[in-house]
Amino acid sequence: MNARAQKWLVSGPPLVYLLFFFAIPTLIMVVASFRFPGDYDPLAPIFGTGNPDEVAGLTLESYQRFFADPIYLELFLKSFLYATATTLLCLLLAYPLALMIARSPKRYRDILVLLVILPFWSNFLIRVYAWMIILGEQSVFAKGFNGFLGLFGLDPMPLLFTPLAVLIGLVYVHLPFMVLPLYANLEKHDPALLDAAQDLGAPAWQRFWRITFPLSLPGVYAGAALVFIPALGIFAIPDLLGGTDGILIGNLIKQQFLEARDWPFGGVLSMVLTAAAIGFAGIAAWFARRQRV
Amino acid sequence: MALLEIRNVTRRFGDFVAVDGVSLSIGAGEFFTLLGPSGCGKTTLLRMIAGFDAPDGGAILLDGQDMTGVPPEARDIHTVFQSYALFPHMTVADNIAFPLRMAKCPPGEIPARVEEALDDVSLPGMGKRFPNELSGGQRQRVAVARALINRPKLLLLDEPLAALDAKLRERMQLELITLQKEIGITFVYVTHDQEEALALSHRIAVMNKGKVEQLDEPAKIYGFPKNRFVADFIGECNLFDCTVAAHDAGGLDLAIEGLGKVRSAGAENVVQGAKGTLALRPEKVAIGRELNAADCVNRFHGKVFDYLYTGDVTLYIVEVEGGQRVEVMLPNNAVGRSSKFFEPGDAVQIGWRDDAGHYLHD
Numbered sequence: 033m034n035a036r037a038q039k040w041l042v043s044g045p046p047l048v049y050l051l052f053f054f055a056i057p058t059l060i061m062v063v064a065s066f067r068f069p070g071d072y073d074p075l076a077p078i079f080g081t082g083n084p085d086e087v088a089g090l091t092l093e094s095y096q097r098f099f100a101d102p103i104y105l106e107l108f109l110k111s112f113l114y115a116t117a118t119t120l121l122c123l124l125l126a127y128p129l130a131l132m133i134a135r136s137p138k139r140y141r142d143i144l145v146l147l148v149i150l151p152f153w154s155n156f157l158i159r160v161y162a163w164m165i166i167l168g169e170q171s172v173f174a175k176g177f178n179g180f181l182g183l184f185g186l187d188p189m190p191l192l193f194t195p196l197a198v199l200i201g202l203v204y205v206h207l208p209f210m211v212l213p214l215y216a217n218l219e220k221h222d223p224a225l226l227d228a229a230q231d232l233g234a235p236a237w238q239r240f241w242r243i244t245f246p247l248s249l250p251g252v253y254a255g256a257a258l259v260f261i262p263a264l265g266i267f268a269i270p271d272l273l274g275g276t277d278g279i280l281i282g283n284l285i286k287q288q289f290l291e292a293r294d295w296p297f298g299g300v301l302s303m304v305l306t307a308a309a310i311g312f313a314g315i316a317a318w319f320a321r322r323q324r325v
Numbered sequence: 326m327a328l329l330e331i332r333n334v335t336r337r338f339g340d341f342v343a344v345d346g347v348s349l350s351i352g353a354g355e356f357f358t359l360l361g362p363s364g365c366g367k368t369t370l371l372r373m374i375a376g377f378d379a380p381d382g383g384a385i386l387l388d389g390q391d392m393t394g395v396p397p398e399a400r401d402i403h404t405v406f407q408s409y410a411l412f413p414h415m416t417v418a419d420n421i422a423f424p425l426r427m428a429k430c431p432p433g434e435i436p437a438r439v440e441e442a443l444d445d446v447s448l449p450g451m452g453k454r455f456p457n458e459l460s461g462g463q464r465q466r467v468a469v470a471r472a473l474i475n476r477p478k479l480l481l482l483d484e485p486l487a488a489l490d491a492k493l494r495e496r497m498q499l500e501l502i503t504l505q506k507e508i509g510i511t512f513v514y515v516t517h518d519q520e521e522a523l524a525l526s527h528r529i530a531v532m533n534k535g536k537v538e539q540l541d542e543p544a545k546i547y548g549f550p551k552n553r554f555v556a557d558f559i560g561e562c563n564l565f566d567c568t569v570a571a572h573d574a575g576g577l578d579l580a581i582e583g584l585g586k587v588r589s590a591g592a593e594n595v596v597q598g599a600k601g602t603l604a605l606r607p608e609k610v611a612i613g614r615e616l617n618a619a620d621c622v623n624r625f626h627g628k629v630f631d632y633l634y635t636g637d638v639t640l641y642i643v644e645v646e647g648g649q650r651v652e653v654m655l656p657n658n659a660v661g662r663s664s665k666f667f668e669p670g671d672a673v674q675i676g677w678r679d680d681a682g683h684y685l686h687d
């Protein structure tokens with residue numbers, strides 16, 4: 033069998049899978065975003081029966097609606113800020129953790145990595161509900177926190193159903209996606225490079241800043257993409273932990289499909305979100321490629 | 326005063342003593358080599374000099390200053406690592422500039438000094454390349470240039486040529502000697518390759534099991550090994566167990582099993598009946614169909630048992646009449662004919678002068 037046939041054989045199943053579960057649904061959404069919402073069905077037909085009262089065909093109406101009201105772009109901006117903050121906080125928290133795991137004795141590393149992914153073994157929603165309890169008014173944590181504020185003469189403040197709760201939830205849920213690519217990268221670093229840097233006069237922070245960090249950038253970009261993109265579209269966390277004004281773009285999209293049953297507008301929002309996600313993935317890939325390792 | 330003083334340094338790993346009471350004194354401008362078999366503690370000693378590891382006992386002094394507690398980055402000592410440890414994300418120029426940047430050298434001076442350093446190791450104009458775009462030999466030179474650019478007091482080299490092929494290794498040896506002479510920095514060089522040590526060094530410390538067995542100039546190490554280990558480790562050597570049968574002002578009579586009586590040059594503090602070793606280099610043994618009695622006092626008849634042809638020389642193993650096997654080296658210097666002189670089974674005579682061998686106490 034020649035190499036070409038082999039290539040197709042190996043890449044065939046994933047290609048078919050992606051075609052059916054990614055390309056076709058995406059295409060359906062693209063088309064849906066140009067259609068009219070239906071009266072009873074979520075979508076009006078593309079080809080009408082000729083009845084003058086009937087709504088049918090393709091339109092830019094939903095796109096116009098999106099760009100006409102700044103509230104939607106503002107919601108995008110807000111989601112973008114949350115996703116950015118989540119990515120940065122995850123990076124800040126995950127880096128020392130990944131570094132610690134990568135530098136620990138070999139026999140402990142696998143166990144430590146296992147502990148990082150341990151939360152995946154329980155249901156996502158259950159873990160978010162746990163946060164509702166932790167952040168709830170009656171929890172030891174909230175009481176301790178407010179007691180702490182009280183020491184400085186500050187009024188107690190609610191934790192649950194606040195932007196802070198959303199951010200905590202977002203960081204919590206996405207942290208492993210930052211830790212794992214960072215660890216995978218840091219673990220491969222040659223310790224001789226740090227010895228060499230130290231030998232040539234570099235104190236600890238210079239060794240980190242000039243050797244470890246630049247060499248870990250591909251891991252940083254991969255982790256950032258894995259956190260930023262899902263964080264941009266997430267709806268469950270703002271739903272559960274956010275207040276009434278805590279919704280993000282993901283919530284709006286979900287609303288359009290499930291509650292307002294306005295698929296064309298939901299389609300428009302999805303398209304813009306997908307475009308943004310592809311844009312960020314592209315930027316991350318570009319940065320990663322510029323890095324030579 | 327010596328540049329580097331190593332005083333009774335010991336390093337243990339659990340029960341295992343990796344470096345055992347080593348004392349060395351290395352002068353400024355010296356090319357000093359630590360030579361020894363794998364696992365004898367060379368790297369461990371080097372890492373303690375560099376500051377990556379601390380002795381369990383003893384002290385290391387650089388320029389008269391005790392280095393205890395001084396971290397590697399604060400020691401005026403640089404290392405060329407066996408793996409070179411070039412920074413893969415930096416260009417050659419940035420790699421070489423690294424120590425300068427760490428030493429807060431004015432940025433304006435850096436490019437010129439880097440270019441100069443590249444010239445020193447005959448890599449002009451290579452500054453823009455990345456390490457993965459260089460050959461093994463070029464990487465080695467970059468590592469040397471990087472370690473030398475801000476002129477440390479001491480350069481440590483841990484088997485820097487081990488990864489290179491034989492031809493390139495020879496060339497790099499010559500370059501290292503020239504470079505060391507030119508810039509006058511003290512080199513402490515680690516190798517387990519005795520030829521390399523003999524070729525490069527001013528002085529050699531032969532190490533075994535964490536101890537220094539002999540510290541001498543190359544010619545002394547080769548010509549006058551102090552004990553059986555050194556004789557065996559450096560070059561080819563016949564080692565015969567022997568007993569001192571008689572001794573007088575002119576030398577020793579040694580009794581060797583399977584060989585007979587051998588006359589050897591004198592040694593200090595010999596007593597009759599003492600047991601020891603006769604070390605005899607194969608190239609000091611003559612071989613022929615019949616030898617001239619005037620040349621060799623020690624002569625034995627035997628048969629060629631086997632030989633090893635290595636191009637420039639042939640090593641013959643001759644079994645003498647008593648049964649002892651003796652290695653004899655013969656240069657293949659004959660012109661215009663096959664360079665093999667003897668075949669297995671040929672009857673030959675071998676012999677050596679009384680001062681060819683070297684008696685070692687047990």
Ligand SMILES: Nc1ncnc2c1ncn2[C@@H]1O[C@H](COP(=O)(O)OP(=O)(O)OP(=O)(O)O)[C@@H](O)[C@H]1O
Pocket residue numbers: 338343361362363364365366367368369370517
């Ligand atoms: N960190 C350590 N823990 C335990 N034992 C060690 C450690 N480092 C070295 N050793 C032991 O100390 C001995 C000397 O090691 P060292 O690396 O100094 O040898 P070497 O002379 O450099 O050998 P080679 O020529 O193979 O590099 C070895 O037996 C080694 O197993």
Ligand SMILES: [Mg+2]
Pocket residue numbers: 367368369483
């Ligand atoms: Mg070693």
